Amino acid sequence: MTEPLFYGPGFPYQKIKDLPGKLIVLEGTDGIGRSTQIALLRRWLEDEGYAVSDTGLRRSPLTQPGLDAAKVGHTLGPRTLALFYATDFADRLENQIIPALKAGFIVLSDRYFFSIIARDIVRGADPQWARKVYGFALKPDLVLYLRADISTLVSRIVHGRGFNYWEAGMDIRCADNLYDSFCVYQTRLIDQFDQMAQEYGFTTIDAARPVAVVFDDLKKNISDLVRSEKI
Amino acid sequence: MLRPGNYKGKLIVVEGIDGSGKSTQIDLIHKWLQSQGYSVYFTEWNSSELVKSTTRLGKKEKVFTPTTFSLLQGTDFSDRWENHIQPMLKAGAIVLADRYAFTAFARDVARGVDRNWVRNLYSFATQPDLVFYFTVPLDIAVERITSSRAQIKYYEAGMDLGLSDSKITSFRLFQQRILNEYDGMAEEYGFAVIDGTLPVQQQQKIVRQQVKKALAGWEGLPSPITRTRRRRTTSMIIKEVLAEKAAKEGGEQK
Numbered sequence: 480m481t482e483p484l485f486y487g488p489g490f491p492y493q494k495i496k497d498l499p500g501k502l503i504v505l506e507g508t509d510g511i512g513r514s515t516q517i518a519l520l521r522r523w524l525e526d527e528g529y530a531v532s533d534t535g536l537r538r539s540p541l542t543q544p545g546l547d548a549a550k551v552g553h554t555l556g557p558r559t560l561a562l563f564y565a566t567d568f569a570d571r572l573e574n575q576i577i578p579a580l581k582a583g584f585i586v587l588s589d590r591y592f593f594s595i596i597a598r599d600i601v602r603g604a605d606p607q608w609a610r611k612v613y614g615f616a617l618k619p620d621l622v623l624y625l626r627a628d629i630s631t632l633v634s635r636i637v638h639g640r641g642f643n644y645w646e647a648g649m650d651i652r653c654a655d656n657l658y659d660s661f662c663v664y665q666t667r668l669i670d671q672f673d674q675m676a677q678e679y680g681f682t683t684i685d686a687a688r689p690v691a692v693v694f695d696d697l698k699k700n701i702s703d704l705v706r707s708e709k710i
Numbered sequence: 711m712l713r714p715g716n717y718k719g720k721l722i723v724v725e726g727i728d729g730s731g732k733s734t735q736i737d738l739i740h741k742w743l744q745s746q747g748y749s750v751y752f753t754e755w756n757s758s759e760l761v762k763s764t765t766r767l768g769k770k771e772k773v774f775t776p777t778t779f780s781l782l783q784g785t786d787f788s789d790r791w792e793n794h795i796q797p798m799l800k801a802g803a804i805v806l807a808d809r810y811a812f813t814a815f816a817r818d819v820a821r822g823v824d825r826n827w828v829r830n831l832y833s834f835a836t837q838p839d840l841v842f843y844f845t846v847p848l849d850i851a852v853e854r855i856t857s858s859r860a861q862i863k864y865y866e867a868g869m870d871l872g873l874s875d876s877k878i879t880s881f882r883l884f885q886q887r888i889l890n891e892y893d894g895m896a897e898e899y900g901f902a903v904i905d906g907t908l909p910v911q912q913q914q915k916i917v918r919q920q921v922k923k924a925l926a927g928w929e930g931l932p933s934p935i936t937r938t939r940r941r942r943t944t945s946m947i948i949k950e951v952l953a954e955k956a957a958k959e960g961g962e963q964k
Contacts, residue, residue, distance in 0.1 A: 492776050492822025492871075541773055545764035555760060556792035558834060562785040563761075569777045611830040615777050 487614015490573065500580035502617060503701060504591040507625035508668050509646040510635045511686050512693065516625070517589050519694050520701065524585055529705070532579040535589030539570040557602040564595050565612050572617065580617075585705070592616050593679070597671035601664065602651055621704050623697055624681035626673075629666050631687040636661070711899060712811065715836030717799035720925065723810040725892065726844035727885050728866060729851035730906045731913070735844065736808050738914050739921060743804055749931045751798040755809035758789040769865060776821035779865070783814055784831045791835060799836075802931035811835045812895060820887035821871060840924045842917060843901035848886055850907060852878070 483495050505513045517533055524531045542563060555563065579586050596609040627635075636642055642657045644650070648664030649657065676683055684696050715721060722739070724732040736752075743750045756765060765782060768774045774782070798805050811832040818828045846854075855862060856878070864870070867877045868884025896903060902920055904913055 488824030488827050490775070490777060491824050541768050541771075541778065542764055545761060545767075555789060559760075559785055559788040559792055562781055562788050562831075566764075566778050566781040566785055569775070569781055570773070573775045573777065574773070608830060608833060611827065612781075614824070614827050614830075 484618040485614065486616050486618060487611060489615055489617070493573075495577065495581075498577070498580040499583040501585045501621075501705060502576065502580060502588065502619040503585060503704070504588045504593075504619045504622045505625060505697075506590055506593050506622055506672065506681065507627075507686060508632060508665050508672065510632055510639060511625045511627055512635070512690065513589050513625060515690060516694060516697055517587050519690075520587055520697060523698060524587075524701075530582075530584045531587060532575075532584045533587045533589065534571060534575055534579075539567050539574070541570045542567040557599065557604060561595070561599040561602075561604050561609065562612070564599075565592075568592055568595060568613070569615060572615070577617065588619070591619060591622065593622070593672070593675050593681075597668050597675070600671055601648070601667045621700065622679065622681040623700060624672060624676050624683045625686035625693070626669070626676075626683050627685070627687040629662055629669065632665055633662070712835055712837040713833070715799065715839075717796075717836070718802040719799035719930065720804045720840075720928065721795070721799060721807065721836070721838040722804065722840045722842075722921065722924070723807045723812070723838040724842045724844065725809060725812045725816075725901070726906060727846070727848075727851050727888055727892070729854035730844035730846045731854075731910070732842070732844045732906075733808055734910060735842070735904075735913055735917055736806055738910075739917060740806055742918065743806075743921070744933070747933055749801075749803040749933045750806060751794065751803045752806045752808070753790055753794055754807070755813055756783060756786050758786040760789055761786040769863075772864065772870070774865070774870060776818065776823050776870075779821065779870075780814065780818040780823050780828055780831070783818075787811065787814070787832065788834070804925075804930065807838070810838060810841070812841065812892070812899060812901075815895060816888045816891035819891050820884060821868070837899070840920060841899060841901045842904050842920070843892060843896055844904050844906040844913075846906040848882060848889065851885060852882060855881070 481497060481499060483489070483498050489495075505517060507513055514535075517535075521531050521533055545563065576586055576588070592613045596604070596606075596613065599609050600606050636646075642661055644657075646665075647653075647657045647661035648667075649660050651664075652660060653663035653667075654660040672681075675681065682700055684693060684700075686693055688696075724736045726732040740750055740752050761782060765786070768778070768782065795805055795807070814828055814832060815825075819825050862877050862881050867881040868887075869877065869880050871880070871884065873883045874880040892901075895901065904916060906913065908916075
């Protein structure tokens with residue numbers, strides 16, 4: 480990365496000159512296998528001798544209690560929730576991701592703000608507003624977009640963790656039952672990701688293939704990046 | 711200007727630095743409008759219940775950065791906007807806001823965030839019908855704050871910016887930056903500027919005149935409780951105050 484680039488004004492009060500690490504993001508909808516691939520990548524990179532830090536949309540210590548309370552009561556409106564998530568994201572970016580990049584780590588991020596705005600937009604947020612809110616976000620070195628169509632996703636969920644309320648978008652009731660709502664909601668999310676893939680230049684990875692094949696594909700992309708310059 | 715509201719209700723906002731006397735004035739306006747028989751809803755900065763625990767945590771641990779501070783206050787405002795301010799305006803009430811988006815435009819930029827970025831954050835908020843901006847020289851504001859409170863708080867003094875090790879010095883420098891931002895906004899957002907050094911009653915007189923002008927010919931939503939529109943007699947005021955006091959004491963005994 481070395482010279483940091485942002486999607487908007489970044490953090491004007493904090494001049495960041497040098498970030499020797501690499502920020503690698505895995506994006507894609509629920510149940511696509513991101514966490515499995517992150518675990519594999521981490522092991523591989525560490526074997527290669529790189530220091531790795533992984534981070535995700537796990538909540539930051541700052542916003543966790545508030546977000547938990549808000550989710551239980553479902554009392555936050557969509558725009559408020561969007562801003563709350565942005566607070567959480569900014570906290571992790573400034574207090575975890577950037578310090579790790581300064582220290583020369585490879586940061587593997589399980590999702591980035593793209594997932595958050597996809598969710599926000601599907602819930603009615605203005606797409607331009609949502610993008611501008613994240614004008615403080617650092618441009619990753621690589622965004623790997625794990626893509627599969629809805630039927631592949633469904634079979635992953637059936638053979639995996641099962642359907643759940645949030646992943647089916649039942650808070651906005653896309654249909655009157657969990658299965659149909661899941662299909663409608665995830666299809667809308669995929670549409671948003673596809674649009675962003677063009678706009679932000681994601682590297683699209685076909686995630687319908689077996690785990691090992693997807694892993695090899697990811698490894699190849701990351702090798703090209705980390706070998707292009709010595710970390 | 712923010713986007714136009716065109717709501718049935720009216721939105722009246724007070725702005726100014728800490729110690730400018732705006733809260734005193736809006737409180738008087740609140741009581742006056744109620745006694746005139748209007749439906750009034752009051753809201754103040756950073757008061758959403760859901761966001762409170764996070765704000766408290768962040769302040770205690772001093773983990774806020776200018777960006778997270780700005781986003782969290784935006785979250786707080788959005789919660790109040792979605793659940794209170796907008797529905798009340800649609801219903802036809804007068805909404806009185808002690809600080810509004812302009813506070814973020816002034817303070818967050820004083821903290822170092824990008825001016826256009828924070829304006830986008832609040833782009834869902836509508837332009838108020840009236841914005842009172844209370845101006846006081848910095849010395850008077852500092853004097854008022856230090857004499858009325860035991861201590862200036864960490865973030866209020868802008869200590870997170872590292873401007874000075876002294877809280878008072880930091881407070882002065884930070885508030886000066888905020889003042890500069892406010893002054894720059896006054897024309898753009900059509901602030902009604904009120905001299906906060908005038909006696910309270912004199913300020914109130916000017917403020918009421920402007921409110922009257924803004925409400926002229928407007929019906930609004932009458933309050934089902936208060937119907938009196940005439941000036942209260944001394945005996946009525948005494949009765950009211952005694953009843954309030956009795957209710958308060960009764961409550962304290964519980």
